[in-house]
Amino acid sequence: xxxxxxxxxxxxxxxxxxxxxxxxxxxxxxxxxxxxxxxxxxxxxxxxxxxxxxxxxxxxxxxxxxxxxxxxxxxxxxxxxxxxxxxxxxxxxxxxxxxxxxxxxxxxxxxxxxxxxxxxxxxxxxxxxxxxxxxxxxxxxxxxxxxxxxxxxxxxxxxxxxxxxxxxxxxxxxxxxxxxxxxxxxxxxxxxxxxxxxxxxxxxxxxxxxxxxxxxxxxxxxxxxxxxxxxxxxxxxxxxxxxxxxxxxxxxxxxxxxxxxxxxxxxxxxxxxxxxxxxxxxxxxxxxxxxxxxxxxxxxxxxxxxxxxxxxxxxxxxxxx
Amino acid sequence: xxxxxxxxxxxxxxxxxxxxxxxxxxxxxxxxxxxxxxxxxxxxxxxxxxxxxxxxxxxxxxxxxxxxxxxxxxxxxxxxxxxxxxxxxxxxxxxxxxxxxxxxxxxxxxxxxxxxxxxxxxxxxxxxxxxxxxxxxxxxxxxxxxxxxxxxxxxxxxxxxxxxxxxxxxxxxxxxxxxxxxxxxxxxxxxxxxxxxxxxxxxxxxxxxxxxxxxxxxxxxxxxxxxxxxxxxxxxxxxxxxxxxxxxxxxxxxxxxxxxxxxxxxxxxxxxxxxxxxxxxxxxxxxxxxxxxxxxxxxxxxxxxxxxxxxxxxxxxxxxxxxxxxxxxxxxxxxxxxxxxxxxxxxxxxxxxxxxxxxxxxxxxxxxxxxxxxxxxxxxxxxxxxxxxxxxxxxxxxxxxxxxxxxxxxxxxxxxxxxxxxxxxxxxxxxxxx
Numbered sequence: 001x002x003x004x005x006x007x008x009x010x011x012x013x014x015x016x017x018x019x020x021x022x023x024x025x026x027x028x029x030x031x032x033x034x035x036x037x038x039x040x041x042x043x044x045x046x047x048x049x050x051x052x053x054x055x056x057x058x059x060x061x062x063x064x065x066x067x068x069x070x071x072x073x074x075x076x077x078x079x080x081x082x083x084x085x086x087x088x089x090x091x092x093x094x095x096x097x098x099x100x101x102x103x104x105x106x107x108x109x110x111x112x113x114x115x116x117x118x119x120x121x122x123x124x125x126x127x128x129x130x131x132x133x134x135x136x137x138x139x140x141x142x143x144x145x146x147x148x149x150x151x152x153x154x155x156x157x158x159x160x161x162x163x164x165x166x167x168x169x170x171x172x173x174x175x176x177x178x179x180x181x182x183x184x185x186x187x188x189x190x191x192x193x194x195x196x197x198x199x200x201x202x203x204x205x206x207x208x209x210x211x212x213x214x215x216x217x218x219x220x221x222x223x224x225x226x227x228x229x230x231x232x233x234x235x236x237x238x239x240x241x242x243x244x245x246x247x248x249x250x251x252x253x254x255x256x257x258x259x260x261x262x263x264x265x266x267x268x269x270x271x272x273x274x275x276x277x278x279x280x281x282x283x284x285x286x287x288x289x290x291x292x293x294x295x296x297x298x299x300x301x302x303x304x305x306x307x308x309x310x311x312x313x314x315x316x317x318x319x320x321x
Numbered sequence: 322x323x324x325x326x327x328x329x330x331x332x333x334x335x336x337x338x339x340x341x342x343x344x345x346x347x348x349x350x351x352x353x354x355x356x357x358x359x360x361x362x363x364x365x366x367x368x369x370x371x372x373x374x375x376x377x378x379x380x381x382x383x384x385x386x387x388x389x390x391x392x393x394x395x396x397x398x399x400x401x402x403x404x405x406x407x408x409x410x411x412x413x414x415x416x417x418x419x420x421x422x423x424x425x426x427x428x429x430x431x432x433x434x435x436x437x438x439x440x441x442x443x444x445x446x447x448x449x450x451x452x453x454x455x456x457x458x459x460x461x462x463x464x465x466x467x468x469x470x471x472x473x474x475x476x477x478x479x480x481x482x483x484x485x486x487x488x489x490x491x492x493x494x495x496x497x498x499x500x501x502x503x504x505x506x507x508x509x510x511x512x513x514x515x516x517x518x519x520x521x522x523x524x525x526x527x528x529x530x531x532x533x534x535x536x537x538x539x540x541x542x543x544x545x546x547x548x549x550x551x552x553x554x555x556x557x558x559x560x561x562x563x564x565x566x567x568x569x570x571x572x573x574x575x576x577x578x579x580x581x582x583x584x585x586x587x588x589x590x591x592x593x594x595x596x597x598x599x600x601x602x603x604x605x606x607x608x609x610x611x612x613x614x615x616x617x618x619x620x621x622x623x624x625x626x627x628x629x630x631x632x633x634x635x636x637x638x639x640x641x642x643x644x645x646x647x648x649x650x651x652x653x654x655x656x657x658x659x660x661x662x663x664x665x666x667x668x669x670x671x672x673x674x675x676x677x678x679x680x681x682x683x684x685x686x687x688x689x690x691x692x693x694x695x696x697x698x699x700x701x702x703x704x705x706x707x708x709x710x711x712x713x714x715x716x717x718x719x720x721x722x723x724x725x726x727x728x729x730x731x732x733x734x735x736x737x738x739x740x741x742x743x744x745x746x747x748x749x750x751x752x753x754x755x
Contacts (some may be wrong), residue, residue: 037424062751062752064441065416065417065420065441066416066420066438066441067440067441067442067752067753069755086744087715087740087741087750091715100614155581155582156578156580157579157580157591158582158586158589175582178579178581178726178727179579179726180727230518248368265728266529266581266722266726267726267728268719268726269714269715270720280711280714281711283408283413284710286416286441
């Protein structure tokens with residue numbers, strides 16, 4: 001044991017801390033934890049609390065950038081959006097709907113496919129590390145690269161995707177970037193291809209944490225592969241699964257770049273997401289008040305969805321116990 | 322040991338208050354100045370630095386870089402630092418950047434954006450400056466000069482004019498036995514038929530090009546807004562006819578459906594005729610050096626002349642007027658660039674000044690074919706309406722996309738666009754009044 005100790009550890013054990021010159025670290029004091037959390041909390045305040053607070057404040061004003069005057073309008077911006085009669089509100093809810101369609105299509109795939117992939121990559125087989133890298137590789141691209149790349153790959157007339165489909169005798173005349181529902185298939189497909197590796201890596205780490213003896217015990221008890229998955233794997237990764245579900249839904253709901261670059265929000269503005277319309281209203285249209293109100297509605301919707309996910313996982317956990 | 326009795330709740334509360342205090346700070350827009358003050362003569366003061374923003378991120382960037390380099394050499398006391406940003410990015414950043422005094426002193430903006438940024442106090446009117454520099458429009462394309470005015474005030478000095486044009490593959494048209502430039506709708510029909518007979522399945526690709534729609538609209542006798550800028554006229558019979566013409570090219574098979582990029586098929590020979598802006602010229606020169614192509618004004622498809630036009634304008638921001646030296650140097654730069662825009666010919670655009678167009682450099686350029694008096698007279702600029710691009714994106718430009726790509730009936734798409742545009746126009750005008 002002693003020979004395994006580093007010099008630093010050995011010295012610390014040999015000389016007890018000098019209480020007279022240096023005060024001991026007060027491990028049990030709540031201030032210790034707070035003091036260590038403070039640096040990050042300062043960043044959190046500057047980059048999260050203050051911006052969110054500013055957005056709430058802005059959403060309560062009629063504020064158009066560059067115009068004099070910024071009258072307090074209370075909940076008028078929200079009332080207008082919820083009334084759903086003005087052009088802005090109709091377009092916003094259309095964007096929310098587009099976000100919903102995209103999330104409903106891509107989140108389940110991004111939860112299930114990476115799990116299946118992680119189970120495969122968790123097996124022992126030659127080339128395992130290579131395949132782990134291959135599936136993660138697209139994730140390193142930025143959205144601009146992915147967007148431009150697939151805009152060309154999916155082009156109806158000139159894109160290699162349709163040419164490949166034709167080559168294997170499938171209908172190769174699909175307008176992936178300009179019609180619905182093909183546009184959604186394209187956006188969801190590209191997003192799954194792009195981010196599948198990220199969730200897979202998280203699952204993989206969780207799978208590696210499940211003790212092997214649990215599987216051995218289950219096998220001895222006569223459990224088949226499916227039973228082992230349900231009884232050992234899923235409960236073993238429950239916390240991680242909850243985390244993956246939550247961040248995946250949030251990431252899907254924040255989709256913007258893919259529809260801005262791949263489908264360019266066509267046809268018309270049908271693939272313009274909530275974030276796309278918020279950006280257009282606030283950043284291009286300088287309507288800070290209304291766009292802040294939209295952001296708050298989107299954010300609160302995401303909080304509600306996340307809370308539902310949390311509750312659902314608790315419910316399932318309770319049923320199991 | 323004594324611990325100060327600061328409870329955890331109080332500690333967190335104090336942090337929260339600090340955060341809220343931060344929320345109330347925000348950037349205020351400064352009051353816009355009435356006019357940029359004219360200062361006689363070239364700038365001769367101490368060394369000064371000018372920030373110059375432009376949207377020239379494509380083949381036009383090096384051409385503007387050349388002009389700036391020449392200016393810097395000729396003016397050792399002024400150092401112009403050029404920043405090229407994608408147009409969307411420039412237009413989103415310029416208001417807060419100028420408001421904070423960290424933006425450009427001089428910028429290039431599209432003519433149709435002047436009202437938007439004048440209304441927000443980002444631009445400073447240039448009437449006195451233009452008078453002082455003795456710029457009265459005489460040397461400029463008249464329509465371009467006339468349209469750089471919003472609310473009775475001049476907001477920019479035109480650098481160039483760009484119009485929708487037609488580009489064609491010379492050998493392919495020759496093989497099909499049809500002459501180069503298409504003059505009108507009837508010729509368009511015969512040319513397309515001849516090209517299809519010669520084996521070009523889709524000779525002319527129609528994309529959701531709002532510039533094409535904005536060219537066809539005046540040809541059928543329509544306009545987007547009335548002259549007061551308060552009424553939208555987007556669902557007129559002329560507008561329906563213009564949009565129907567675009568859709569017909571797809572339904573008749575002249576164009577494939579679902580096309581979004583019209584230039585690659587011209588370059589690779591799958592199309593023979595293209596309607597596009599002059600940015601096509603440096604693009605074809607650079608990326609299709611073996612293609613033999615021609616260029617001419619956009620054909621007159623409808624009964625009247627008309628072609629979508631825009632222009633890059635030199636503008637001064639409100640920020641430039643805060644410092645007397647910067648203001649004088651900025652005036653010197655704008656005046657000099659306007660008079661020495663020869664290198665700009667490489668961008669494919671047509672210089673706005675007749676004296677520059679008279680030079681050999683321009684007369685031997687491809688776009689000289691677009692610089693005819695007839696084409697200048699046919700130009701139709703988007704009207705000076707604040708927020709026009711946001712309104713357009715939600716209304717008529719979107720209707721073009723819906724009809725061309727989404728299969729929506731043109732009348733239906735335009736009627737929806739009309740209602741949308743009118744409401745947003747009313748909202749904007751009300752906001753500006755209040």
